[in-house]
Amino acid sequence: MISKNQIKYVHQLEQKKFRKAENLFIAEGHKVVGDLIAAGYRPTQLFATREWLSEHPYDATYIEVTNDELARLSLQQHPQQVLALFPIPDAGSSAALQGKELSILLDNVQDPGNLGTIIRIADWFGISTIYCSTGTVDAWNPKVVQATMGSIARVHIIYIDPIELFSQLPADYPIYGTFLDGENIYTQQLTPYGLIVMGNEGNGISDAVRARVSHKLLIPDFHQGDTADSLNVAIATAITCSEFRRRSL
Amino acid sequence: MISKNQIKYVHQLEQKKFRKAENLFIAEGHKVVGDLIAAGYRPTQLFATREWLSEHPYDATYIEVTNDELARLSLQQHPQQVLALFPIPDAGSSAALQGKELSILLDNVQDPGNLGTIIRIADWFGISTIYCSTGTVDAWNPKVVQATMGSIARVHIIYIDPIELFSQLPADYPIYGTFLDGENIYTQQLTPYGLIVMGNEGNGISDAVRARVSHKLLIPDFHQGDTADSLNVAIATAITCSEFRRRSL
Numbered sequence: 001m002i003s004k005n006q007i008k009y010v011h012q013l014e015q016k017k018f019r020k021a022e023n024l025f026i027a028e029g030h031k032v033v034g035d036l037i038a039a040g041y042r043p044t045q046l047f048a049t050r051e052w053l054s055e056h057p058y059d060a061t062y063i064e065v066t067n068d069e070l071a072r073l074s075l076q077q078h079p080q081q082v083l084a085l086f087p088i089p090d091a092g093s094s095a096a097l098q099g100k101e102l103s104i105l106l107d108n109v110q111d112p113g114n115l116g117t118i119i120r121i122a123d124w125f126g127i128s129t130i131y132c133s134t135g136t137v138d139a140w141n142p143k144v145v146q147a148t149m150g151s152i153a154r155v156h157i158i159y160i161d162p163i164e165l166f167s168q169l170p171a172d173y174p175i176y177g178t179f180l181d182g183e184n185i186y187t188q189q190l191t192p193y194g195l196i197v198m199g200n201e202g203n204g205i206s207d208a209v210r211a212r213v214s215h216k217l218l219i220p221d222f223h224q225g226d227t228a229d230s231l232n233v234a235i236a237t238a239i240t241c242s243e244f245r246r247r248s249l
Numbered sequence: 250m251i252s253k254n255q256i257k258y259v260h261q262l263e264q265k266k267f268r269k270a271e272n273l274f275i276a277e278g279h280k281v282v283g284d285l286i287a288a289g290y291r292p293t294q295l296f297a298t299r300e301w302l303s304e305h306p307y308d309a310t311y312i313e314v315t316n317d318e319l320a321r322l323s324l325q326q327h328p329q330q331v332l333a334l335f336p337i338p339d340a341g342s343s344a345a346l347q348g349k350e351l352s353i354l355l356d357n358v359q360d361p362g363n364l365g366t367i368i369r370i371a372d373w374f375g376i377s378t379i380y381c382s383t384g385t386v387d388a389w390n391p392k393v394v395q396a397t398m399g400s401i402a403r404v405h406i407i408y409i410d411p412i413e414l415f416s417q418l419p420a421d422y423p424i425y426g427t428f429l430d431g432e433n434i435y436t437q438q439l440t441p442y443g444l445i446v447m448g449n450e451g452n453g454i455s456d457a458v459r460a461r462v463s464h465k466l467l468i469p470d471f472h473q474g475d476t477a478d479s480l481n482v483a484i485a486t487a488i489t490c491s492e493f494r495r496r497s498l
Binding site: 113117120121123124125126149150151154184186187219221222223224229230231232234235238239242243245246248249 | 362366369370372373374375398399400403433435436468470471472473478479480481483484487488491492494495497498
């Protein structure tokens, strides 16, 4: 049995200020909740149907709910047997940059679906850290968490002012960004480590960040004519990460 | 001044059976409507605000609407000055396959956002035809049309049973698909033409279609450990198209 107050509490966590105040985020469905638990996250509350509990042994405290109760708790159109609240992890440090890894910096990405998809892409391509400008949409937004399909359990997300991040980097650290006036990504030399900057959906990379990009890349189009097309930011991220990793084979 | 019946008529076109009966689809916003008109599509009805009309000379019949009226017509959360109804184009033929072009076949892609994004990717990479299995979501669904950002004006969409499509191909026509047990896409030889098959979000490529794939490809992951990750179908399409086109440079 769940109370109206419990439902209200969960729904309040849709709002960033409540997530921040409570230091909690919502995850739903076996894939996302399961990946978080497997990665060491411990839920403060876990609501699950009898069906889920019978199929997934779970030895910590939980609240069994009916499908109707889950539907009232859930933010999803199609609730998926389990919903849990997890503590938002510590922001962590920017140690990855010292270790000569490949990382991503997002400069004001606004769409939760795009951020979630980019986190999933980073996970696939073994990129362990994504830096987000403070104007980027909150990664603990439930729409982002669900769009990551569990990858948020394995990728570190660090919110930081890009200028502050750059100040921590060696002067010769390679910083890549895609621009319409960049050099063809397919034929440029790419270092096995560095920072890949991706910009805002409408405005691209901001001028202050652009000024610090050391390697301007272009994903060339292959269509006839000069129609003003563009690639979605998550698609551009995927193509860029694919191209960096291909070189390491 | 628009009537309740006009609003009702537009909203009915959200449903596939009404689109089919009327042979019309809805497009909204200057980018999508403008790209369709530029590609030779002629709206049967165009509703526009005074602001849009003053900025975009339009010499055919239109209905001027207020922002309030547009909001009532629109299917979007943020209406964008213009909404138009266009005839659904003829399905066209599978001529592209004879011309040794690169084409895409979608095997039961279900999500409108994914289909729209894939159409946009095809446009970017100069792929002029997408074949859709009859179980694939309708390309004239307003969510698909908007997600293409205008690219639907430039890519031919042909609904066809994949087995019927295969029967029209020469026996040695290259058919590519991505599978978990495929060969590394980055190191395989890729022909400059052929059919790239992408599968359903949950189930991948169906067995009947898989049996006809001549080149099984794998997009390798680069992460540590064996977490069961996957790539979104639109992301996998982007990486595959990028890799095919890169080889042609």
